[in-house]
Amino acid sequence: MELRVLVVEDNDLNRKLFCDLLKAHGFAVQPVADGLAAIEEALAFEPHLIIMDIQLPNISGISLIESLKLDERLASVPVLAVTAYAGKGDEERIRAAGAHGYLSKPVSINGFMNAVNSLVDKRAAA
Template identity: 70%
Template sequence: MAKRILVVEDNDLNRKLFCDVLKSQGYAVEPVSDGLDALDKAKNFVPNLIIMDIQLPNVSGLDLIEAAKADPLLRMIPVLAVTAYAGKGDEERIREAGADSYLAKPVSIGPFMVAVKGLVERPAL
């Protein structure tokens, strides 16, 4: 069975790119454009990985990561944060919120897939 990845990204081009690349690698993908829908979609889709944009309209990706890590159904799902925020201290804040890994935009496909595979294929704790 294909590993499932939830892609939370409000930018249409980025979301399509992430989804197309992941699908081409054999993953089942569920795109989410509105962060307000992300946690409900995660509970229904039960992904093996959540790719989370940090700068979303209506809600912060940091808040969504914290909420996911506080939820008994979602807390074990690894989170890859993807953000245009790449300033000093940003990675630390993102990891403190509960992200397992972090990539700064613009994202190159090679490092993106290395990060995805590292999180999806890692053994369960």
């Protein structure tokens, strides 16, 4: 079974990089540029993992994570926050919203894939 990853990222270059990396590692990928469309896309795509930028136009990634966790169909899907927010307390706030993983930008390829694989492995083991 091909594992599905929803990538919610408004920056075109970052979204393409994340999607290309995931595809190269055998994941099925659904990119989303608009955070407001993320929940609808997640419900249709049924991802095994959601990669979420925190600084999105129109809606904060933190609010979006909280909304995902309130939907019983999506609540169990792990979320990896990938963000430029790397200030004091940011990781704690993002994890408190429901993110299972946190990476600050810029990300390394190995760090990104290790975080993805860790979250997918945890879900498969659960």
